[in-house]
Amino acid sequence: MNKKNVQPVAEKCALQEILGVIGGKWSMSIIYALFTGKKRFSELERLIPNISTRMLVKELKNMEANGIVVREVFATVPPTVEYTLTVKGEKLEPIINELHKWGVEYVI
Template identity: 50%
Template sequence: MERTKVTSTNYLNKQAIYEECDEMHAISLIGGQWTLGILSTLINGKMRFGEIKKTIPQITDRMLTLELRKLEQNKIVTRKVYAEVPPRVEYELTPIGYKLKLIIQELDTWGKEYKQEVGTASCIDK
């Protein structure tokens, strides 16, 4: 995965926007293709990797791993490893992560209303 150079203009512009605009900062944390699906799944409580994968069958193991690491790094998800054989790992939202519950529910409601009013056609269909 390629990272933006800290000295690049693109990086500096993003940093300035994130510092001035809290909404943009929030979107940068939860706006990934799979992130909301993962968060929606974890709203219901602790889950193991395989359980999360079953709720989002289209995501690859690698992408799920990368997204969970990113969420853990951003303190939205915690990862607990149990010293067992076979190893058991559970993921759970942090207290700040659980604060997204109402936002996710509102997005779900908005998405349903959008589909009813506008239809299900999207840029994916083009």
Template identity: 50%
Template sequence: MENVKEETLVIDCSIEKALDVIGSKWSFLILRELFGGTKRFSELQRAIKGVSPKALTNALRHMEENEIVIRKVYPTVPAKVEYSLTDKGQDLHKIIKEMKLWGAKWG
């Protein structure tokens, strides 16, 4: 019985760690957009209804710090900035797809 408790704790910690890496609810919506390819900040803002520039910036920074998103700045005036997923970020696609299916079924 004690082994089951230890295994449950490990699973719970792994889920908590994954959620911490992903971040806020906005992160899920950013992922949804970036699964379709590289996007600029303004494209993300238009696609994600209700997100403020500050919330979008914070979510993107969090995802960049956790190596989910790559931010590429082009030396133009005005500066062109693009966001894309790392391999680690692409690896979330299966998980997000399953959450979408679950939400459609039970939401």
């Protein structure tokens, strides 16, 4: 019988930290939408079906606090807000694309 590899506690804690940053229900969808460049708040709402305004605001604030996205506010009436990925956020592209491929193969 094969024993499962037991990972050290420190590695499990790191994974929990990572999931705290990008593990929200909508986080990966938001990041995926931003791979193609800057998006206004309303564009993100349209691109991500079934997300509420409240949840989009919450996820974007969390990702901004964790250095995944940058929020830029323009002095217009009403205010225009655009979001872009940081370098840290852009580095998630190959990871999220691989998760997408895995999902298509085994989940969908």
